[in-house]
Amino acid sequence: MAKTSRRDTAVRDRADDTDRELDAPPPRRPRAGAGGRWWVGVGRVLLWAFVIVVIFNGIWFPIRNGFSLPTSAAEPETAETVDFPETAAAAFALRFAETYLDTSDPEARQAALAAFVPEGEAGGLNVPADSLTGDSLTVVAVDVSDEYNALVVVRADVNGETMSLQVPVYSDGDSLVLSGRPALLAEPGLAELPAGSSFEEDPQVADQLWEVLPGFFEAYAQEPGHLDRYVEPGAAIAPLPANSLEFHELSDLTVPSQSSTGDDDVRQVATTVVWSLPSADSGDSADETGQVVQNYLVTIVDSGNEWYVRDIQGAPHSFGE
Helix, strand or coil: CHHHHHHHHHHHHHHHHHHHHHHCCCCCCCCCCHHHHHHHHHHHHHHHHHHHHHHHHHHHHHHHHHHHCCCCCCCCCCCCCCCCCHHHHHHHHHHHHHHHCCCCCHHHHHHHHCCCCCCCCHHHHCCCCCCCCEEEEEEEEEEECCCCEEEEEEEEEECCEEEEEEEEEEECCCCEEECCCCEEEECCCCCCCCCCCCCCECHHHHHHHCCCHHHHHHHHHCCHHHHHHCECCCCCCCCCCCCCCEEEEEEEEECECCCCCCCCCEEEEEEEEEEEEECCCCCCCCCEEEEEEEEEEEEEEECCCCEEEEEEEECCCCCCC
16 A cells, blocks of 8 residues: 555556646847847947938038038139220320320310210319310320220320320210310430449450451441351341441440359340431442440350350440440
8 A cells, every 4th residue: 555655656647747848938039139139239239320411411511511621623703804995995095196196276176075075074174275185196005994984095295295184085885075174294304224233254254356347247237148157056136227327436345254144155235336327318438427425235155165145235324334
């Protein structure tokens, strides 16, 4: 009986264990992120944030730069400008000045002035008959204020005295008109020349040129067929017209010791030439009417054993030397 009881007890115990296993709750699912999976989610979020930022900047920066900065390919804006017609204004003012200074016939003068001034303004330019005369009129300056306005300066002998008539001219781009009354002013005074610059001279080259330049000037005025003998090969110097001047003498010659360009084989020589003026009624060179003194700058070139002339021009600042 005891054995049977123990078997029954063992059977019940196994049955109880089986019942407990059947009654136990099912196992729970692993939590999200368990085992490191939550790091994967965080990484995805960061990746998408990075992609969004890149796309946003790729779209926004070009738009912002388009509003704030010019692109390198954009051409700078240029304002359309209209130049004042200086040549036309000078001719217009000169014709006006000729009419304005001619007071021999006041009625004809007033009718002619109407072509230069706004309608109804010609009467304001009336002057007594024969009160103004003008000779030797020439335009000496056009002082432009802007694209519409300029002051044209006309030099004239007014009643026998040298004066300037300043004429205000307006341009609308197609036509011209006086913008106000003209004004007579005194002629400009004489400028004061500055002291001449000093430099060291080259007497050795000067001695050589005293043997060359007289022949050049003689050929320059009287013997053009011999001019190539003195002119640098490749250079071109046109001779003076026939029978216009005759070479008398070379009275002065100054050679700087150094060239202004740093090339001592090329010098600019200051010369003073005395020309004889031939008679207009005779081709005989012995028949002279007088002499004239003139100053030249002669550009000379050293070929290695001889000096040649490259160019000749008038000499500025020859007074006071």
